[in-house]
Amino acid sequence: MRSMHDAKLLADSISKSYSRPGEKNFLKVLDDIRFHIRESEFVSILGPSGCGKSTLLNILAGFETADCGDVACCGEPVKGPSPERAVVFQSPVLFPWLDVKDNILYGLKLKKEDRKESEDLASVYIKAVALDGFEEYFPSQLSGGMQQRAALARALVLRPKVLLMDEPFASLDAQTRYSMQQLLLSLHGKYRHTMVFITHDVEEALLMSDRICIMSKRPGRIVEEIDVPFERPRSLSLTSTQEFSILKTKIIASLMG
Amino acid sequence: MSERNWNTDIIGFILPALIFITWYLVTLEGKVPGYLIPSPVNLVRVAVDFATGYANLTPYGGTLPAHALASVQRVALGFGLAAAFGLPLGFLTGRINLAKSSLDPTVHLIRIIPGIGWLPIAMVWFGVGETTTLFLVALAAFFPIYVNAAQGASSVSPLLIRAGRMLGASRLTLFTTVIIPAAMPSTVAGLRLGLGISWAYLVLGELTGVTYGLGAVMMDARMLGHVEMILVPMIFIGLLGRVSDMLLVGSFKRLDMFREESKQ
Ligand SMILES: Nc1ncnc2c1ncn2[C@@H]1O[C@H](COP(=O)(O)OP(=O)(O)OP(=O)(O)O)[C@@H](O)[C@H]1O
Numbered sequence: 442m443r444s445m446h447d448a449k450l451l452a453d454s455i456s457k458s459y460s461r462p463g464e465k466n467f468l469k470v471l472d473d474i475r476f477h478i479r480e481s482e483f484v485s486i487l488g489p490s491g492c493g494k495s496t497l498l499n500i501l502a503g504f505e506t507a508d509c510g511d512v513a514c515c516g517e518p519v520k521g522p523s524p525e526r527a528v529v530f531q532s533p534v535l536f537p538w539l540d541v542k543d544n545i546l547y548g549l550k551l552k553k554e555d556r557k558e559s560e561d562l563a564s565v566y567i568k569a570v571a572l573d574g575f576e577e578y579f580p581s582q583l584s585g586g587m588q589q590r591a592a593l594a595r596a597l598v599l600r601p602k603v604l605l606m607d608e609p610f611a612s613l614d615a616q617t618r619y620s621m622q623q624l625l626l627s628l629h630g631k632y633r634h635t636m637v638f639i640t641h642d643v644e645e646a647l648l649m650s651d652r653i654c655i656m657s658k659r660p661g662r663i664v665e666e667i668d669v670p671f672e673r674p675r676s677l678s679l680t681s682t683q684e685f686s687i688l689k690t691k692i693i694a695s696l697m698g
Numbered sequence: 699m700s701e702r703n704w705n706t707d708i709i710g711f712i713l714p715a716l717i718f719i720t721w722y723l724v725t726l727e728g729k730v731p732g733y734l735i736p737s738p739v740n741l742v743r744v745a746v747d748f749a750t751g752y753a754n755l756t757p758y759g760g761t762l763p764a765h766a767l768a769s770v771q772r773v774a775l776g777f778g779l780a781a782a783f784g785l786p787l788g789f790l791t792g793r794i795n796l797a798k799s800s801l802d803p804t805v806h807l808i809r810i811i812p813g814i815g816w817l818p819i820a821m822v823w824f825g826v827g828e829t830t831t832l833f834l835v836a837l838a839a840f841f842p843i844y845v846n847a848a849q850g851a852s853s854v855s856p857l858l859i860r861a862g863r864m865l866g867a868s869r870l871t872l873f874t875t876v877i878i879p880a881a882m883p884s885t886v887a888g889l890r891l892g893l894g895i896s897w898a899y900l901v902l903g904e905l906t907g908v909t910y911g912l913g914a915v916m917m918d919a920r921m922l923g924h925v926e927m928i929l930v931p932m933i934f935i936g937l938l939g940r941v942s943d944m945l946l947v948g949s950f951k952r953l954d955m956f957r958e959e960s961k962q
């Protein structure tokens with residue numbers, strides 16, 4: 442039994458309903474969600490479309506509040522959005538009027554950190570996501586994958602306690618998605634961020650995570666937690682091993698419920 | 699590509715050229731008396747004289763700088779006032795429901811009254827001339843600035859706002875660093891409309907009687923029977939309006955980036 446106190450991020454019996462347009466009754470989206478995520482752990486939340494994954498992430502981020510239940514980050518209750526829980530959205534959501542560098546510096550400027558230090562830190566992460574040379578490009582001048590890398594650097598540069606990602610690679614083409622997965626794996630290896638990674642792609646979840654929480658159809662409940670045993674560092678070749686396919690089959694069975 | 703642009707450029711010049719030629723021919727034949735429509739050649743000579751005073755063709759020779767300066771100052775002040783009230787109020791009503799429900803209905807009620815309808819009461823309140831002109835310019839320019847700033851602020855993508863908040867922006871910094879920049883395209887469109895209207899109401903105000911100003915020259919020239927000097931200030935007002943619009947757009951040049959983005 443894991444101790445509740447070493448949890449970096451803790452969700453304690455979260456439920457959420459939305460009113461249905463034009464109807465009196467409510468649509469229950471999340472039902473008694475509970476999990477906890479330890480320091481440096483990479484946890485994926487896997488579930489079918491419409492099961493409430495984004496709703497859950499929005500509650501973890503503090504954009505929305507749960508009807509009941511609590512979220513705590515490092516023992517502190519979550520009351521609203523904060524750079525401690527940085528978010529990478531499904532689309533890049535960069536500020537179109539700022540160039541890559543200023544987008545990445547945006548959060549650091551608000552923290553009022555030393556300017557020189559901020560610039561150095563920004564260039565470290567710009568390098569880490571392989572955008573060096575593109576500092577002065579505006580988002581509209583970048584490809585979709587490059588924009589998503591800039592969004593990743595914008596979140597990482599704040600050195601968040603937890604990084605929340607909502608299907609960050611879902612809108613990318615297969616090749617770009619593979620290289621983004623590789624990038625995220627190597628960044629996680631290097632910086633050991635605590636990650637909550639939402640996806641509906643079983644292979645992606647298996648390749649990236651230490652643990653997978655499987656959600657049921659709406660109302661979303663966590664039906665199973667699966668520890669992913671593969672050694673790190675991992676690479677794409679892992680997906681063609683037999684252990685991988687066995688686990689994949691098991692997860693798919695669990696998803697089909 | 700470039701050939702096509704060249705063609706469309708040429709096409710754009712055909713109509714003005716036809717008008718100009720017809721105008722020239724009509725005045726050449728002497729079919730229309732010069733005191734109704736002066737010949738284009740004469741008009742250009744008077745315009746140059748108005749600007750430089752090289753031949754003192756009219757009593758207004760060389761007075762363009764003084765009149766233009768007076769007009770530009772009035773537009774700048776009136777437009778500035780309109781922007782100083784219109785932008786903050788627009789941004790506030792665009793974002794804050796309380797501000798919207800307490801302010802918006804009244805503003806739109808007043809907006810229904812055509813700007814010209816304010817002229818008589820403005821003359822009662824402020825007398826003819828200076829203050830009335832300022833009042834009319836500021837009042838008329840306020841509405842498009844306000845409406846477009848509010849529209850821009852209210853339609854900022856909620857995702858951008860979430861991004862700003864999760865990166866650590868407080869309510870106030872969110873306003874200055876996300877909402878206002880994101881509202882810029884619509885806001886600049888409103889400012890351009892407001893500036894155009896400023897010039898229109900400037901002329902209206904100046905016609906009521908000021909000593910200096912392009913509108914005043916037109917009115918004065920009408921009484922003295924200098925038809926060229928009615929038309930020449932019209933041309934200069936057009937030119938100044940165009941230049942001021944270009945300056946306004948130029949000062950928001952970084953916006954082009956933004957437009958490319960929203961096209962996607
Ligand atoms: N603001 C809202 N108002 C009403 N209903 C909502 C709202 N947000 C989400 N829902 C409903 O909650 C359910 C879950 O939505 P959510 O976006 O969390 O799903 P998801 O698991 O992220 O799906 P996907 O994989 O397609 O992104 C949906 O049925 C949706 O209609």
Ligand SMILES: [Mg+2]
Pocket residue numbers: 494495496607608
């Ligand atoms: Mg979703």
